[in-house]
Amino acid sequence: MKKAIEIKALDDDETLAALKMPKFGLLKPVRCSKCNHSGSFARRVFAVSGVPVSKFSDDATQEAIHAYITSHFGIAHVFFKSPGSGKKLYIDSAICPECQSTMIVFDIQLTSDFFDEVSRVVGHPNEKERRRLK
């Protein structure tokens, strides 16, 4: 039997806990595309269940979830994240405190820590490449 996808809006405490998870905070709201506000933003985070890990980055799955969030919660921009162990899917979004827009630009901080983190997550592509060449 096919499992239904469930999307749950996190409350304030759960949102704070999610924001503290490793890798969750790398991609952050930086600017409102409507009024150009930058600084702090209110966050809306959702936990998704019923999606197999192999489908986390599936376009059709993400589009369906995005459409659901837009119609039920009126949020324009959403970001899919699977922090920590990578076994749970979350959706991150932000609201502009100035104009209440949800069209918020998210950006990633390109630090060397970030690149270390990425190569750990994807399993050191450079090493694999080298092994293949031997």
Ligand SMILES: [Zn+2]
């Ligand atoms: Zn704004």
